[in-house]
Amino acid sequence: MLYTAFVVAFMVVVVTSDLLYRRIPNAITVTGFCVGLVFHSFNHTMTSAFVGAAVGFVVGFLMFYVAAIGAGDLKLLVALGAILGIELWTTAMVLTVIAAGLMGLVQAIGSRKLGSTLRNMGAILVHMWKFGFRPHPELNVRNKALIRSPFGVAAGVGVLLTVLR
Numbered sequence: 001m002l003y004t005a006f007v008v009a010f011m012v013v014v015v016t017s018d019l020l021y022r023r024i025p026n027a028i029t030v031t032g033f034c035v036g037l038v039f040h041s042f043n044h045t046m047t048s049a050f051v052g053a054a055v056g057f058v059v060g061f062l063m064f065y066v067a068a069i070g071a072g073d074l075k076l077l078v079a080l081g082a083i084l085g086i087e088l089w090t091t092a093m094v095l096t097v098i099a100a101g102l103m104g105l106v107q108a109i110g111s112r113k114l115g116s117t118l119r120n121m122g123a124i125l126v127h128m129w130k131f132g133f134r135p136h137p138e139l140n141v142r143n144k145a146l147i148r149s150p151f152g153v154a155a156g157v158g159v160l161l162t163v164l165r
Contacts, residue, residue, distance in 0.1 A: 003039060007083060007163045010035075011156045014076060018152030024072030029079040036082030045085055052081030052089040059093070066133060067140030073151040080159060088162055097160030103149045111147060120146070 010032050017024055033053065040049035057080040060077035063069045081089045118137050127136045141148065 004163055005092045006035060006039075009157065010083065011159050012018050015150075015156040018072075018150040020066060022150060024077065024152050029072070029075040030077075032079035036079065036084070048085035048087065049082045052084055052086040053078050054081070055086060056081030058090060062133075065135070066128075067135035067142055069085045069151050070141055073155075076152060077156060080155065084162070092155075092158045092162040094158070095161050096155045099157035100149060100151065100154035103154055104147070107147050107149060113147060117147065129135070131138070 010028075012026055012030055014032075017028060036053075037046070037049055040046050056077035057074075060069065060074035064071060064074045066087075080092065084092055085139075104117070105114075107112040124136050124139050127139075128134070139146065
């Protein structure tokens, strides 16, 4: 019960910060990471927490490298790995990807930019086909002119659906 309350509170802080400031500060992610490890040390599931954090780092770093997410999102993926452990992290991330896709779809339709969004997705795939696993020079998270969704909100949906089921 205390664990669930912590996860819910953690995600409320993450979502609020990402919505209001478009940032997930280190103080939030480091706290989550540390509390996750402490929790798992008491439950003898440290291996799951370390594997979750490591997988979160690898997946997050790859997404950060191609400029699909920001540094705060990368650190959030690591913290969530430590908090959830690898089993719950995997489920939460599948739901997070679905939530992020739906959020993007709603934003693209709402802003009447679905066609350009789909063309941009195609351009990113062509760029990766030609140049390998490299960020697109214009179509990336750093371009403020593009439609951008706060990843922390999608993660909040995925994590809360996982933990509260």
